[in-house]
Amino acid sequence: MEIGRKAWIIPDAYTPPESSGKLESHEAICILNRNDQAAHLSIHLYFEDREPIEHIEYVIQGKRTKHLKTDSLHKDGESVPKGIPYAIEVNSDLPIVVQYSRLDATQSENALMTTLGFAQD
Template sequence: MTNADDEADAAEANGHPIGETRWVLPGGHVPVDSTGPEPELVSHETLCVLNAGSEAATLEMTLQYANGREAGPYPLTVAPERVRHVRINDLIDPYAPPLGRDYGVVLESNVPVVVQWRRQDTRQAANATLSTVVYGE
């Protein structure tokens, strides 16, 4: 076990679980075009959720669009002490998100989790990947 593991265990044992229960990302936009082989070089956005706690995380993700339309909630679960990556492009039910449209995400969880957002933009031959931690409260 690493020092980070020890610190995470100590934080949870002291009643200070790691993460937050509500997360917001305002800058979603999955590019329409891609270059390169599929599926690894398809433009996409991925929600990365870490559940460092000892209880399963039950989450609901809602997408909100610039035109006022809302999609979701999309139910997600993350087992205790696990990470889950969810590609926005792969969401189907209750609504397959359209590509090329600006959207924001509100993610609510029953237990504290840590959320990261990753975008892979392969519209040009010089591919780009960016990642950021989302705003949590």
């Protein structure tokens, strides 16, 4: 049975600029590739007041999962800025599942949020 989609959108991405306590605020896109073959991803980041960062390439092997921290996404010296809202688009040549998670550690009472992205083929 095929599970997953080839296009995913996460419209509300944001890394808090500061953290308190032992944990650091961060976010991740969590990807599951149930296919036997490697999935080739193209990730695009969209902003309110600047040009997007497009075509960040990533390969996830077959029958694997990967938690990509968004601060690890780089293209031509550009990366995800902290404290700036943005959106994430993930495209794949094979069906995958994409979940988004954010840990907000700006207060001593940490908040963890997670959701599936919006999927489209």
